[in-house]
Amino acid sequence: MLALMPPSPQAVPQRPTIRDVAAVAGVSKSLVSRAFASPGRVGEDSLRRIMEAADQLGFRPSWPARALNSSDGGFTGIVVSDLYSPALAPIVIGAHRRLEAAGRRVLLCSASLNQPGADRALEKAAIAFLGDLRPQSLLIVGAVRDESSLEPLGKLEPTVIAGTRDAGIPAAAEVSTDDEAGMLAVIDHLAGLGHRRIAHTSGIGRVGAARARAYEHAMESRGLAGHVLIDRADFEEEAGYAAARRLLALPEPPTAITTAGDHAALGVLAAVREEGSGTSVVGYGNAPASAYHLARLTTVDPDNQAIGAAAAEALLDADPTQGSPPQQIRVTPRLVERSTTGPPPRR
Incomplete structure (x- = not known):
C-alpha cells in the first residue's frame, strides 16, 4: 500500500518575517517594526538598509498582525459610500495622493456596491473587517446609508467627512463645495x-x-x-x-x-x-x-480632487483628544461654460 507522506517543511515556502529583515539589514527587530510604522523616526541609512532588505526578501508588513500587537493598524481607512458615483472617485483620488505623500498607508472600503437606482444595501461585512484592522484615522466620502455601523469607528479615531453634509457621526472636519x-x-x-x-x-x-x-x-x-x-x-x-x-x-x-x-x-x-x-x-x-x-x-x-486633498489635510491635522464641533471647510468651485446656456429665447 502506498503511504502518502506530508511534504517536508523545506518544501513549503515560508513567508519572510520581521526577524528575517532585521537579520539581513543588520538591525534590531524593533527598528524594522518602527521603520514600517513611523519611517520618519528612523535614521536615513538604517531606513535605506531595512527597505532594501525587505525588497530583497519580498517582505510586506501584515496589517492584521500589526493591529493585534498595537493600538491601531497604522493606516487610514477610506470608506466611499457608492462606487457608482462619478463625483466621489476624484475625491478619493485627491485624498489618496495627499495621504500617500505624507507617508500614510491607505485602505479603501466601499459602503455599497449596488447599481444606480437600486436599494443601496450596506456592505456591513466589509465595514466590520475594516474596523477589525483598527485604522488610525477614517475618511468617509459621500453619504453612507445606515451610519450606525460606522459610529464605533468614528468614536475611536479621528474622522473626516468629504463631499456630503448628510453625515451624522462625530467628525473632526466636514469638507465640501461652497x-x-x-x-x-x-x-x-x-x-x-x-x-x-x-x-x-x-x-x-x-x-x-x-x-x-x-x-x-x-x-x-x-x-x-x-x-x-x-x-x-x-x-x-x-x-x-x-x-x-x-x-x-x-x-x-x-x-x-x-x-x-x-x-x-x-x-x-x-x-x-x-x-x-x-x-x-x-x-x-x-x-x-x-x-x-x-x-x-x-x-x-x-x-472634487481639491476637496479630497483638503479632507486628507484635515485628517492629518486632526487632534483626537479635542471634542470641538467639526471644522467646516468649503472649497471654492468654478463655472464651466459650455453650449447649454445662451441669451433668453424670444417667445
Missing part, C-alpha cells in the same frame, strides 16, 4: 446673458437643501427675488426630466433652469430639447457625462 459661491456664479452668468426667469430643480437631503438655499440667496442678491422658482426633485436624470416638463408647461415658463446636480440637468436638457424651447440649462458637479459632445453642459466644477 454652494453659495457656486450658485452665485451660475446666477451671475445667466443674468449676464439677460435671463430673469431662472428656475431651480432641487436635490434631496442636506446637499439638495443647501443648493436650493444658495440659489435663492443668489437670486435675492441680484435683485431677482420675485422670480425665485424651485421645483422639488432629486439628483437623478428621470427626476430632472419630470421637473423640466412641469416647469416648461407653466404659463410663463423659465428661460433658464439650474439644477442641484449634473444627472438631473441631463434630464432637464432632454426635456428642453424635446420642447425645442431653447431654455438654458446649468448643472452642478462637472460629471464626465457633462463634457460629452452630446450634452456639452454648462455646469459648476466643485474641484
Whole structure:
C-alpha cells in the first residue's frame, strides 16, 4: 500500500518575517517594526538598509498582525459610500495622493456596491473587517446609508467627512463645495446673458437643501427675488426630466433652469430639447457625462480632487483628544461654460 507522506517543511515556502529583515539589514527587530510604522523616526541609512532588505526578501508588513500587537493598524481607512458615483472617485483620488505623500498607508472600503437606482444595501461585512484592522484615522466620502455601523469607528479615531453634509457621526472636519459661491456664479452668468426667469430643480437631503438655499440667496442678491422658482426633485436624470416638463408647461415658463446636480440637468436638457424651447440649462458637479459632445453642459466644477486633498489635510491635522464641533471647510468651485446656456429665447 502506498503511504502518502506530508511534504517536508523545506518544501513549503515560508513567508519572510520581521526577524528575517532585521537579520539581513543588520538591525534590531524593533527598528524594522518602527521603520514600517513611523519611517520618519528612523535614521536615513538604517531606513535605506531595512527597505532594501525587505525588497530583497519580498517582505510586506501584515496589517492584521500589526493591529493585534498595537493600538491601531497604522493606516487610514477610506470608506466611499457608492462606487457608482462619478463625483466621489476624484475625491478619493485627491485624498489618496495627499495621504500617500505624507507617508500614510491607505485602505479603501466601499459602503455599497449596488447599481444606480437600486436599494443601496450596506456592505456591513466589509465595514466590520475594516474596523477589525483598527485604522488610525477614517475618511468617509459621500453619504453612507445606515451610519450606525460606522459610529464605533468614528468614536475611536479621528474622522473626516468629504463631499456630503448628510453625515451624522462625530467628525473632526466636514469638507465640501461652497454652494453659495457656486450658485452665485451660475446666477451671475445667466443674468449676464439677460435671463430673469431662472428656475431651480432641487436635490434631496442636506446637499439638495443647501443648493436650493444658495440659489435663492443668489437670486435675492441680484435683485431677482420675485422670480425665485424651485421645483422639488432629486439628483437623478428621470427626476430632472419630470421637473423640466412641469416647469416648461407653466404659463410663463423659465428661460433658464439650474439644477442641484449634473444627472438631473441631463434630464432637464432632454426635456428642453424635446420642447425645442431653447431654455438654458446649468448643472452642478462637472460629471464626465457633462463634457460629452452630446450634452456639452454648462455646469459648476466643485474641484472634487481639491476637496479630497483638503479632507486628507484635515485628517492629518486632526487632534483626537479635542471634542470641538467639526471644522467646516468649503472649497471654492468654478463655472464651466459650455453650449447649454445662451441669451433668453424670444417667445
